[in-house]
Amino acid sequence: MEHLLPLEGECRCGKVGIRVDAPPILTMACHCTGCQKMSASAYSLTAAIPRDAFSVTRGDPVIGGLRGPDARHFFCPDCMTWMFTRFDAALPFVNVRPTLLDDCGWFVPFIETYTSEKLPWASTPAAHSFEAFPPPESFESLAGEYAQSIRRY
Numbered sequence: 001m002e003h004l005l006p007l008e009g010e011c012r013c014g015k016v017g018i019r020v021d022a023p024p025i026l027t028m029a030c031h032c033t034g035c036q037k038m039s040a041s042a043y044s045l046t047a048a049i050p051r052d053a054f055s056v057t058r059g060d061p062v063i064g065g066l067r068g069p070d071a072r073h074f075f076c077p078d079c080m081t082w083m084f085t086r087f088d089a090a091l092p093f094v095n096v097r098p099t100l101l102d103d104c105g106w107f108v109p110f111i112e113t114y115t116s117e118k119l120p121w122a123s124t125p126a127a128h129s130f131e132a133f134p135p136p137e138s139f140e141s142l143a144g145e146y147a148q149s150i151r152r153y
Contacts, residue, residue: 008057009101011076011083015059018083018100022053023150025093025143029109029126031118038065038073038082042122045109046085048093054084110146 007020024047035044061083065073070088075081085095098107112118112126113133127149128134134142 004103004106007101007103009096010058011079011081011100013076013079013081015078016056016061016076016081016083017058018096019055019057020047020049020053020096020101021055022050024048024146025050026139026146027098027107027110028095029112029124030114031112031116031122032114033117035114036117036119042119043112043124044082045098045107046095047098047107049096051092051094054094054096110149111142 002023005021005023008017009020010017026048028046028048029043030046031043036042038044059076061074062077063072064075064080065082066085067073072086073082074084074086076083081097081100083097083100087093087095098104101107109124109126111128111130111134112124113130115129116131127145128142
């Protein structure tokens with residue numbers, strides 16, 4: 001995947017641009033009902049990008065959806081595309097919607113979360129499934145396993 005970097009992307013209307021300068025820490029599909037509603041789909045897709053390797057290159061996204069101190073969803077103010085999620089300082093990544101990137105063919109969800117809320121027909125090729133979020137102590141090993149899996153590309 002590193003040969004694809006940097007990755008550029010944009011919202012549906014093109015007024016807000018983004019850039020990714022490092023491989024994801026982890027890739028995910030979330031089946032929670034909140035993500036189903038936000039994405040108008042069976043699940044949302046996420047690439048967890050190191051905070052320092054993500055930038056907005058054009059436009060001024062606005063906060064919508066989650067607006068709390070721990071997590072904030074960002075949207076294009078014109079087309080209202082859900083673009084990324086920023087977290088408090090404790091989490092060193094930004095969750096980017098990978099299908100907004102110009103090249104997203106590399107993306108495969110490595111884990112799926114909130115399978116307890118998934119639609120009965122929805123499936124992903126994720127290597128790991130969790131009824132809710134993975135326990136915090138498992139993130140390091142999941143990220144390490146994911147890093148090894150993307151080195152094969």
